[in-house]
Amino acid sequence: MALPTFDLSPFATGRELPSPEAAAIAREIDDTLRSTGFLLVSGHGVADDVRDAYFDAMRSFFALPIEKKEEIAIGRSACHRGYVGFATETLEGALAGDEDAVGTQLAGDMKETIDTGIDHGPDHPEVIAGTPLHGPNQWPDLPGFREVVDVYRDAMIEAALRMERALSMALGLEPTFLEGQPGETMFHLRLIHYPPMETLTPEPGQLGCGAHTDYGTLTLLADDGNGGLQVRQRSGEWTDVVVPDGQLVVNLGDLMAIWTNDRWVSNPHRVVNPPGVDRYSSPLFVTPPFHLRIETLETCLAPGETPRHEPMVTGPYLLSRFDGTHSYRNELLEAHNSAT
C-alpha cells in the first residue's frame, strides 16, 4: 500500500511557526490520521550519510558472535537498555486494551535488537530519584559504534520534534504543545535485525515481529528497503508498507487515542522476515515524560462529549507493556524460553 508522504521541513527547529505552509500540511496530516495511524515523511532532517553510517554500524554489531552481543544483554541493565536476543521478546498480541492476549503466543519474535535511550548520567535528577527507564546505555566493544548511534539518535530526535510540532498544530494546539510537556520526553531508539526467513524454523504463528500496537505517542522508523513491515488497516486487511529511500514511516502509539479521544488511533502492525535477505530497521519510540498524566485534550472533545478513556500515567503504563512482552521481565515467557 502506498502511504501518503508529508514534508516536515516547515517544522524544522529554527523555522517560524505557525506558518501558512505548516498549517496546510498539518491539516492534511490530520485528515490522514483520522483514517489510518501510518504515514510517510520527507524533509525530516536525517542526512543520508548519517543514516548509512548507522545502518553499517547495525550490520557490524549483529554480525558479532552471540557471546559478544550477550555482553550487553538487556537483563544486565537496570533501565531496560541493551541487547535483546532471538525469541526473547514476544510482541504478538501486544495490542492496546487487550493486555490479556499478551503471552498467549509464547514463541518469541524472530529478531534481535539493541534497545537504547537518551544517556542519563548518575547526576540526572530522574536517576537520583530512581525513576525506572532512566540511566546509561550499554555499548558493545566496537570502535566508533557509540558515536555513530548517538549522532543518528540526535538526528532522529530532531525528526520527532518536527513531527510533534505538526501533530500539535493538527490538533489545534500551540506548535510546541507536545514537546513542551513538563518533564523529559522519552526517546527510545531500537536497532533491529531480522534474519532471512529460510534460515529459520518458525513455530506456528511465529513472526519476525508479532502483531502489536506501539505504546507511546509516536514512532518514526527507517528500514533498509528490504520490506517485511505490514500494517492492519481498519478494514482488517494486512498490507505491505513500502518505505521509499530517504523517507521515514511514522505511526501513532496507543497513548494518542487517549489524548485525542480516538480521533487518531494506532494500527496493529507486524514484520514477516523477508526471503533471501536480512532486514535491518530502526524505530525511534517517542513517549511523553515518565510522570505525565495523559488525559483527553479539550480540543478533541465536542461540546457535551466526555472522554472515552481513563487518564493514564505514562511511565507505569509503559513498564506494564514491557513486562508483558520481554521474557527477562515476564516469568511465563522466561519459562518458555528455558524449556525450548
Ligand SMILES: O=C(O)CCC(=O)C(=O)O
Ligand atoms: O522493524 C519494523 O519494521 C517494525 C518494528 C516494530 O514495529 C517495533 O519494534 O515496534
Ligand SMILES: [Fe+2]
Ligand atoms: Fe511497532
